[in-house]
Amino acid sequence: MARLTESQLEHRGRLLYELGRARWALRTLLLVAPLLIAAGLIGRPVGLVLALGVPLCLLSLGLGFAHARYARAVLVGVLAGLPAFVLPLLLRSVGIMRLGAAELDPCLPASFVSGVIAGALVSSRAADEDHRLAFWLAAIGVTALTGTLGCSVAGGAGVLGLMAGVLAGSAPVVLGRRLGRG
Amino acid sequence: MDAAQRDQVQEAMTALAEGDRSAFRPVFTALWGVLVRFCERTLQDPDLAQDAAQTALMKLLLHATEFQPEGDAIAWALGFAAFECLSLRNRNRRRRERRDEALLAAVAEGAPSPEDAAIRENLRAAAAEAVGTLRPMDAETLELAFSGERREALGPTFRKRLQRALARLRAVWRHTHGSPD
Numbered sequence: 001m002a003r004l005t006e007s008q009l010e011h012r013g014r015l016l017y018e019l020g021r022a023r024w025a026l027r028t029l030l031l032v033a034p035l036l037i038a039a040g041l042i043g044r045p046v047g048l049v050l051a052l053g054v055p056l057c058l059l060s061l062g063l064g065f066a067h068a069r070y071a072r073a074v075l076v077g078v079l080a081g082l083p084a085f086v087l088p089l090l091l092r093s094v095g096i097m098r099l100g101a102a103e104l105d106p107c108l109p110a111s112f113v114s115g116v117i118a119g120a121l122v123s124s125r126a127a128d129e130d131h132r133l134a135f136w137l138a139a140i141g142v143t144a145l146t147g148t149l150g151c152s153v154a155g156g157a158g159v160l161g162l163m164a165g166v167l168a169g170s171a172p173v174v175l176g177r178r179l180g181r182g
Numbered sequence: 183m184d185a186a187q188r189d190q191v192q193e194a195m196t197a198l199a200e201g202d203r204s205a206f207r208p209v210f211t212a213l214w215g216v217l218v219r220f221c222e223r224t225l226q227d228p229d230l231a232q233d234a235a236q237t238a239l240m241k242l243l244l245h246a247t248e249f250q251p252e253g254d255a256i257a258w259a260l261g262f263a264a265f266e267c268l269s270l271r272n273r274n275r276r277r278r279e280r281r282d283e284a285l286l287a288a289v290a291e292g293a294p295s296p297e298d299a300a301i302r303e304n305l306r307a308a309a310a311e312a313v314g315t316l317r318p319m320d321a322e323t324l325e326l327a328f329s330g331e332r333r334e335a336l337g338p339t340f341r342k343r344l345q346r347a348l349a350r351l352r353a354v355w356r357h358t359h360g361s362p363d
Binding site: 003004006009010012013014016017019020021024065066067068069070 | 201236240
């Protein structure tokens with residue numbers, strides 16, 4: 001290596017550090033990529049998988065690159081989004097349920113319930129972190145993209161159900177912590 | 183480095199491994215000094231030590247995210263430096279060996295080896311020095327005798343003179359080198 005001044009060395013060291021972080025952040029794709037492949041294999045539309053998969057990969061990479069706490073948020077977000085990814089797809093096979101005169105798509109409550117599970121999981125995990133809100137937002141972003149891959153079988157209503165569920169699931173945890181602290 | 187400084191480095195390294203960029207400068211500043219000192223002590227060569235410390239620090243920063251907080255930051259950093267010192271030392275030894283092999287390969291068949299040539303050159307210089315201490319007449323006689331002319335052709339007087347000159351040369355050689363041979 002050519003002899004460098006200390007400031008040149010520091011600059012070069014910083015670049016190498018960022019390169020190392022970027023390389024490390026690629027690990028988050030090991031979590032996300034199989035999910036996208038699975039989505040393609042279970043028959044989700046390719047356009048949808050690409051439209052959600054590309055932002056999900058970029059978000060995961062960016063979060064992993066930024067800080068290890070956000071890489072953990074990616075892990076939590078993907079795990080929390082798994083029920084929302086799987087449940088509506090499983091219930092789709094049940095078909096439309098008839099409740100008297102009314103018809104109910106089981107994917108809608110399933111999206112909501114899986115949203116509640118995701119919200120509770122992410123919020124309780126975020127409570128252990130120093131930067132709770134940032135962690136929560138990062139994890140919920142990943143959950144939303146992961147869950148939408150599954151919940152979108154019920155259309156926009158399914159996605160809205162998921163989001164409502166996330167808020168509903170987060171609220172008790174947040175309130176509980178606030179009350180506990182008070 | 184005292185315990186407090188060591189703790190600071192440990193804390194900064196842990197933060198940097200997590201992704202806290204504000205810990206970069208403290209880690210860089212503290213570890214650069216530690217690595218340079220370690221490499222200087224190991225290699226006993228300031229130039230080589232700088233090279234080894236630079237490479238070690240760059241590799242350490244590239245792998246900073248892999249640092250485990252339960253490990254010791256200084257020991258981890260010295261691991262990089264030790265590896266670089268060893269690599270540099272081995273590289274230099276191999277380079278020297280290759281150079282020696284090339285020198286040996288350059289010696290023509292039948293020609294004296296570099297070692298023989300050096301010994302012969304030393305002996306020649308010592309002989310010239312001993313001849314230089316003789317009287318001019320003795321030196322001339324010896325030069326004439328070793329110039330290749332046949333001694334028989336130079337006559338009995340010359341042979342007697344040569345005998346005396348050689349005796350004096352042997353005495354000088356014995357005096358300076360302790361042996362007539």
